[in-house]
Amino acid sequence: MKTTLADAIQQIDRQPIQACYVGTDAAERLAAFVSDRLGAACLVVADENTLAAGGDRLLRALSAAHRKIVHKTYGAEPLDATEDLGNEVAAAAQDVDVIVALGSGTLCDLAKHAGTQLDKPSVLYATAASMNGYTSGITALKVRGLKRTTPCDPAAAVFADPEVVATAPRRMAAAGVADFLSKCSSASDWRAAHYLRDEYYSPKAMAFYEGTVERVLDAAPGVGRTETDALAVLLEALLLSGLSMLSAGSSSPASGGEHLLSHYLDMKSALYGTPHDLHGAQVGVGTLHCLGLWERILAMDPALLDADALAAAQPQESAIREWIEEDWGPAVAHEVLSQWQLKALPPEALRGEIARFAAGADTVRNSVRQDYLPPATVADAIRAAGGPVSPEELNAPADEFQKAVKRARFIRNRFTVLDLAAELGIG
Numbered sequence: 001m002k003t004t005l006a007d008a009i010q011q012i013d014r015q016p017i018q019a020c021y022v023g024t025d026a027a028e029r030l031a032a033f034v035s036d037r038l039g040a041a042c043l044v045v046a047d048e049n050t051l052a053a054g055g056d057r058l059l060r061a062l063s064a065a066h067r068k069i070v071h072k073t074y075g076a077e078p079l080d081a082t083e084d085l086g087n088e089v090a091a092a093a094q095d096v097d098v099i100v101a102l103g104s105g106t107l108c109d110l111a112k113h114a115g116t117q118l119d120k121p122s123v124l125y126a127t128a129a130s131m132n133g134y135t136s137g138i139t140a141l142k143v144r145g146l147k148r149t150t151p152c153d154p155a156a157a158v159f160a161d162p163e164v165v166a167t168a169p170r171r172m173a174a175a176g177v178a179d180f181l182s183k184c185s186s187a188s189d190w191r192a193a194h195y196l197r198d199e200y201y202s203p204k205a206m207a208f209y210e211g212t213v214e215r216v217l218d219a220a221p222g223v224g225r226t227e228t229d230a231l232a233v234l235l236e237a238l239l240l241s242g243l244s245m246l247s248a249g250s251s252s253p254a255s256g257g258e259h260l261l262s263h264y265l266d267m268k269s270a271l272y273g274t275p276h277d278l279h280g281a282q283v284g285v286g287t288l289h290c291l292g293l294w295e296r297i298l299a300m301d302p303a304l305l306d307a308d309a310l311a312a313a314q315p316q317e318s319a320i321r322e323w324i325e326e327d328w329g330p331a332v333a334h335e336v337l338s339q340w341q342l343k344a345l346p347p348e349a350l351r352g353e354i355a356r357f358a359a360g361a362d363t364v365r366n367s368v369r370q371d372y373l374p375p376a377t378v379a380d381a382i383r384a385a386g387g388p389v390s391p392e393e394l395n396a397p398a399d400e401f402q403k404a405v406k407r408a409r410f411i412r413n414r415f416t417v418l419d420l421a422a423e424l425g426i427g
């Protein structure tokens, strides 16, 4: 049965998101929400692009509701999302009751950061269907040049008008399709981690996706044509995906190996200045790689697995340490290594894990099949939406993506298909 946004919010325990709404009257709904619940004075954080896209509707609705409005407007150039910028927004919000972000990833993160600093609510007016982070309880801002994900208070409410979102560049919505569909691989990773490493798993969080994947696959060509109905389907799906993470209390339902591949490219970009693409665009290409690994795992004959030989073939800890130092340099390698060491298994335990997979392969694989989609199906949807489906099509170095395929699993303490495939000698 379809989960509505209102049902989803009801089902989340102890979380502060009070409303999520997608519709062409989103600005009026936002203004009414702020009036009724949050106070009289608000800071609107925007840049020139988002102001051109949704500023008219939002400011007209807020003015009609007799809001006192203070502005913090950045230029048209892409913002460097730093914590300093978030503190600047907090300074501008000293005398208001609520911070309203008019934008997507970065501007919303700045508002959530400032709200958390000041213990004031933030409300988001989304201008792009590019990712599922609107409802999240983390910000991704740079501190001393390196992007850090930091816990924050989630926004009090998120509103999105598909007619405003339709004015964003087409590749942003294509990135949103890909970020949403990454669930087909990430949820499979989560199920495998539950089975093989006894990690917490929440069927309730996964229920938010019921029927939603099919609707996004159907909507993808319409997203590619910038149709507002299709964008509304996508926005709702992205918000449900974000709420599923809040419900799970972790990003696991929507962030697995494919996200590690994207984070690897982002970290390289932050450290060495190499280009990176939109989060969802990178995640989409990562998803196709990870679904390809799952395809092979689903097709393999577990009777042929030799746990002793596979365990013996795993890279030595000294080799892994060398790769990590080569990738990240002395300043960052230490941090990466400590993430890896949290999930690295000693040889005997590794052998045990491979044997456990072999013995229970059908159980794991039947569970994974509930989320898995063939890579060709997901590629068709991303392509129909106008997004990239190969590393060469990304605005990021293809050779770094190939490196990520081998080494991204070391950057985070999360068991994913990148680990499982390596253990099974695939890839």
Ligand SMILES: [Zn+2]
Pocket (backbone or CB within 6 Å): 131, 132, 179, 254, 259, 279, 280, 283
């Ligand atoms: Zn994502």
